[in-house]
Amino acid sequence: MLAAQVLGGERVQVIEVPDPVPAAGQVLVRLEVSLLCGSEMHGYRGDKAQATNGGHEPAGVVVDASGSRRWRMGDRVGIHAVWGCGQCEWCARGIYTFCSSFRGCPGAHAGLMACPDHVLLPLPDDVDFEVGALLAGDGLGVPYHTSQRLRCRGGDTVVVVGCGPIGLGNILVQSFRGARVIAIDRVADRLAMAREVGAAETVDASAVDPLEAIQELTAGRLAEGVVEATGVPAGFALALKLVGKAGTVACCGENRDVTLNVGNDLIRRDITVFGSWFFHFREFPEMLDLYRRGLAVGKLVTHRYPLARIGEAYADFAAGRVGKPAILVQS
Ligand SMILES: [Zn+2]
Ligand SMILES: [Zn+2]
Structure with missing residues (x-):
């Protein structure tokens, strides 16, 4: 063969x-x-x-x-x-x-x-x-399994950080389930694909500050759910900044070591972070x-x-x- x-x-x-x-x-x-x-x-x-x-x-x-x-x-x-x-x-x-x-x-x-x-x-x-x-x-399996854990409700804002195939799959599933999805990437073609599969808004992180953009788009509330799909520490750090009070961060990107401040990033805002594999x-x-x-x-x-x-x-x-x-x- x-x-x-x-x-x-x-x-x-x-x-x-x-x-x-x-x-x-x-x-x-x-x-x-x-x-x-x-x-x-x-x-x-x-x-x-x-x-x-x-x-x-x-x-x-x-x-x-x-x-x-x-x-x-x-x-x-x-x-x-x-x-x-x-x-x-x-x-x-x-x-x-x-x-x-x-x-x-x-x-x-x-x-x-x-x-x-x-x-x-x-x-x-x-x-x-x-x-x-x-x-x-992986194409649907990873985003589907993530959605079973993220459990966002219709009308919630879900930010997807990274619009490679796993990010795009998450956008597709979350928007189908009724979330307002905001997609972040640094590549214009990928942001166009994100809109194609259901993103309501896109943020080009190479041109604007993504935190300011998400604050503006959510009237300061930030996101109920964030999906980290870059697999790089900067993507994880950004995801922690973009999640609102009592919100949840889903890790789909295979990061290794990252830093977080347990008090500020998790405890004082009731934040949940979980991993989801396949x-x-x-x-x-x-x-x-x-x-x-x-x-x-x-x-x-x-x-x-x-x-x-x-x-x-x-x-x-x-x-x-x-x-x-x-x-x-x-x-
Ligand atoms: Zn794979
Ligand atoms: Zn077995």
Whole structure:
């Protein structure tokens, strides 16, 4: 099969590799669509070549189900990126992200993937592969799970800091749920995408002071909810400034060390800060239901590339020129 290999130093190549062979309890899936994720940029910009690639948001068709009783050839499926062991209590509850022996799926920018049969999600006929990959992966999964924790009410102001794919997904979900969403970024194209997926207002942090802008837009009240989707300490610090009294900050960006003043930033204003990682396998039917009630999930994919041009996809994504890029694996 053909597969992308990330070489580091912002280089990617497409190579021929042996087809994966499904083990007992596994199925073989022919991948149709594989989405690019911001988390892949570390490897892309790094200095080491990877065995394959970091793709983990695919959808496709089961082509060998002989090792499984759950699936049949021809079934259309999305693949959950976090492979729980399938045996422990968390896995039994449909929460693979809490499994202490989970592993990540292998590089999904490839023609085929062999995977445990319990990590597949069924795609009904009214869900195309692109939407399927969004519903079964980070694209909608992360914003949906965040929204389950943020619990803003209709009419609340939600500020989204950072308009990469995760920020855009949060804008889409929060605006669909009735929040007034204000999006902040420093890239004009991303602010345009933010408006496209539902932001009522946008703030260009390269041109104005975002704190002053949010104060003005909320008559000094600030936001009931803030989603931090930059993953850099300055984004987290800004999120803490933009949240109003008794408000909540959701951390979607993978920050490492940050500083905060517990007294001033949290205690004296009753602020809640929480982290939210990926989504729970069991949440898929709820996300499918939201899609069927009109959530325009497909808008999150802004550009498409055949596998042969995946290098262009990485470059455009790294430069912030596109929202969520889709790799059309079989073309
Ligand atoms: Zn991801
Ligand atoms: Zn487990």
